[in-house]
Amino acid sequence: MLPAVDVRKVRKHYGNLRAVDDVDLRIEQGEFFGLLGPNGAGKTTLINLLAGLALPDGGQVSVMGYDVVRQYRNSRMLLGVVPQELVFDPFFTVRETLRLQSGYFGLRRNDAWIDEVMHHLDLSDKADFNMRRLSGGMKRRVLVAQALAHKPPVIVLDEPTAGVDVELRRSLWRFIRQLNRDGHTVLLTTHYLEEAEALCGRIAMLKQGKVVALDSTQNLVGSVPGCRVRLRLSGGLPAALLPRVVERADNDYLLALPSYQALEPLLAELREAGVAVLEMSVQQPDLEDVFLRVMKVAHEAARPC
Numbered sequence: 403m404l405p406a407v408d409v410r411k412v413r414k415h416y417g418n419l420r421a422v423d424d425v426d427l428r429i430e431q432g433e434f435f436g437l438l439g440p441n442g443a444g445k446t447t448l449i450n451l452l453a454g455l456a457l458p459d460g461g462q463v464s465v466m467g468y469d470v471v472r473q474y475r476n477s478r479m480l481l482g483v484v485p486q487e488l489v490f491d492p493f494f495t496v497r498e499t500l501r502l503q504s505g506y507f508g509l510r511r512n513d514a515w516i517d518e519v520m521h522h523l524d525l526s527d528k529a530d531f532n533m534r535r536l537s538g539g540m541k542r543r544v545l546v547a548q549a550l551a552h553k554p555p556v557i558v559l560d561e562p563t564a565g566v567d568v569e570l571r572r573s574l575w576r577f578i579r580q581l582n583r584d585g586h587t588v589l590l591t592t593h594y595l596e597e598a599e600a601l602c603g604r605i606a607m608l609k610q611g612k613v614v615a616l617d618s619t620q621n622l623v624g625s626v627p628g629c630r631v632r633l634r635l636s637g638g639l640p641a642a643l644l645p646r647v648v649e650r651a652d653n654d655y656l657l658a659l660p661s662y663q664a665l666e667p668l669l670a671e672l673r674e675a676g677v678a679v680l681e682m683s684v685q686q687p688d689l690e691d692v693f694l695r696v697m698k699v700a701h702e703a704a705r706p707c
Contacts, residue, residue, distance in 0.1 A: 404467040406431045406556050406587035407452065412461035414447055414611075421447040423611035424461070429589060429604075431466075431555070434582050436602035436619070437591045438693060443608040445591045446486065449560050452589075453483050465556055479507060482549035483558045488541050490533045496520070496544055497529045500551050507552035519547045522577040524570075539566045546574060556587045563594060575601065599623065599689035607693065609700040619689065626687035626695060628660045631668070636678040640671055 407429040414422040422444045429435045437445050450456040451463050454474050463470045468477035491499060497516065504512040520526045523543045528536060533544065546562060559578070563571045579601070582588050592598055598605060599619055607615040615622065635653045646668075649656040659665060665684070672679060 403431055405429060405464075406433065406466060407435075407589065408462075408464045408467075409448070409452075410462045412448075412451060412463055413459045414444075414451060414456060415459050420611045422451065422458075425608075425611070425613055427606060427613065427616075429587060431587055432582070432585055433604060434588045434602050435590070436598040436605040437589060437608065438595070438598060438605060439591075439608035440697065442610075444611040445608055446560060447611075448608075449483065449558055449589075449591070452558060453481060454478055479552065480554055481556050481558065482552065482554035484546050484549045484560060484562045486561045486564065488538065488545070490541055490544065492532070492534045495530050495532055496525055496536070496547075499533060499544060500547055503548045503551040509552055512551065515553060516547075516551065519550050522573070522580075523547055524573055539570050542566050543570060543574070550581075555585070556589070557581065558589045560591050561593065562590075563592065563597065571597075595689045595693055605689075607696050609697060612700075614700040615692075615696045622692045623687060623689055626691045628658060628664075629662055629687065630685040631657045631659060631665065632681075632683045632685065633657065633679055634681040635672070636680055637675075638677070640675045640677065643668065643671060 405428045407427065409425055409427040412422055412425045413420070425444075425448065437448070439445050447456065451458050452465065452470060454470050454477070457471060465477040466480045468480065470477045494502065497520075500516045500519070501512070504510075504516065517526070520529055523546060525540070525543050525547060528540060533541065536544065542562070546559075549557060557578070562574060575597070578588060590598065590602060602619050604616070604618050605622060606613050630648065633655045635655065637653065639647065639655055643657065646657040646659065647655055648658050657668070659668065662684075669679065
């Protein structure tokens with residue numbers, strides 16, 4: 403089966419800046435794939451290359467087997483992109499906007515699908531509202547609807563929930579999950595790592611234009627050893643335990659432990675010091691821990707010798 407997205411040795415430079423540097427990615431059809439990285443890592447540049455909004459300086463990018471440069475018309479028909487920026491035409495209603503978007507792809511009498519998309523994104527009661535009248539969150543919903551207007555098999559979401567409310571986030575992910583279950587491939591970039599951990603089956607992490615980690619979400623999270631323990635104590639922490647402190651606020655501590663077996667010696671040391679545990683919670687490693695660890699390693703590896 404052809405991959406949904408195939409990126410081979412792709413490079414994109416802006417002067418001396420290597421925005422995308424020899425990136426290899428293969429996203430299979432039907433995957434829910436996460437693309438993570440700090441600001442400036444190259445995520446949006448890579449999406450622009452996929453959408454044909456920028457041309458690669460080297461390598462090849464294809465969508466469902468179609469080269470995005472040589473077969474742009476075919477590849478663009480198969481791709482729906484939700485951009486970060488709130489870009490909209492202020493002279494049309496929501497329904498007119500989605501009809502126009504469908505028309506760009508040669509689709510007529512697409513109202514049944516437009517109605518379905520608006521329903522799932524809670525836009526039905528705003529269908530005849532002018533775009534200027536919508537809140538920022540509602541405009542964001544319309545951007546998502548525009549990306550889906552031509553029923554693309556590959557959907558790219560570039561920070562789709564940035565600055566939006568919890569209600570939109572939940573309704574959006576319900577709809578996107580359903581589309582993914584129906585066979586659509588989803589590529590997500592987000593700074594909300596808990597979203598990526600909950601939604602994505604595989605994740606790639608970018609740093610300075612390079613892929614520095616690529617694996618299943620389960621394997622990435624499982625690669626971080628140990629655990630963290632949050633404690634509220636009756637007194638100060640014994641000096642011997644201070645090196646394990648990650649965060650502190652008065653007598654509330656977050657400690658990093660090398661393993662779950664280290665928990666009992668920790669409690670024994672507190673008992674011996676006469677410090678009572680008032681509250682305790684044990685936290686497993688999550689994707690944020692992985693992300694911080696991977697970025698730290700990548701930063702240290704990039705330092706000049």
